[in-house]
Amino acid sequence: MAQTPTSSAAGEQVLPVDPPPPQGDQARALPIWIWPALAITLVAVCGEFLGTRGSLAALGFCLVGGFVLMGRALNPRERGFAVALAVVFAGLATLVIHGSSARDLFDPGTADKKPAGPVDLRGKTLTADVVKRTEFRGALLAGAQLGGLDLRHENFAGASAQGITLSRTRLDGVSFRGADLRGADLRDACLRGGDLTGADLFGARVDRADLSGAEYDEAAEKTWRGKPSEGACR
Known part of the structure; x- marks a missing residue:
């Protein structure tokens, strides 16, 4: 818009000075690349000091801020959609901060993260979901x-697993180093490439178990029951 010059008391022409833009306009006037850079930096810093949950929470709040800024640039009719998205992502970020997820709210027994330290699962019947979130090292089984x-490539080192049932189980590359497997049922199990060094296999049933490539003490062959053979890993 053209500015109309005015005359001062001394007869000089003076152009009117526009007022400074609002603070929000200044923010929108910043180069567009700054916002992704700030978001990436914030997520990286939170991930470094607060772990995965921290980085996810930071990402959620960055998305909230982005939708809020987008909403300010839209007309009133479209602004509600941006605000609704901001509220959704704010809720998700809050759940992450409190160490929860939508799945945990409806089923508290299905946490995604494996609990730290030995667990007590004596006499329990385990499912695939339980296996995914369980640390078996030194566990009571x-x-x-x-x-x-x-159970391929799981770590059962030092586990106390007398009488455990592992028949027809995929145990490729599994470590049973130093585990107590007395009386364990390993029939038809695939133990190819496993590590049973120092494991107590007294009375363990190994009929048709595939131990090809597995490491174990020679004395164990005199204490287990049955005869292993190849074929369980097919």
Whole structure:
């Protein structure tokens, strides 16, 4: 818009000075690349000091801020949609901060993160979902039922697993180093490439178990029951 010059008392022409833009307009006037850079920096810093949950929470709040800024640039009819998205992401970020997820709210027994430290699952029947969130190292597994599950590359080192059922279970590359497997049922289990060094296999049933490539003490062959053979890993 053209500015109309005015005359001062001394007869000089003076152009009117526009007032400074509102603070919000100044923010929108910043280069567009600054906002992604700030968001990435914030997520990276939170991830470094607060872990995965911190980075997810930071990402959620960055999205909230982005939708709020977008809403300010829209007309009133479209602004409600941006605000609704901001509220949704704010709620998700809050859940992350409190260490929860939507799945945890409806089913508290299905946390995604594996609990730290040994767990007591003696006599329990485990499912694939439980396996995903369980740390088996040093766990108490006497009499536990894990037959038919896929446990490839899990770590059972030092586990107390007398009488555990692992028949028809995929145990490729699994470590049972130093574990107590007395009386364990390993029939038809695939133990290819596993580590049973120092494991107590007294009375363990290994009929048709595939131990090809597995490491174990020679003395164990005199204490287990049955005869292993290849074929369980097919």
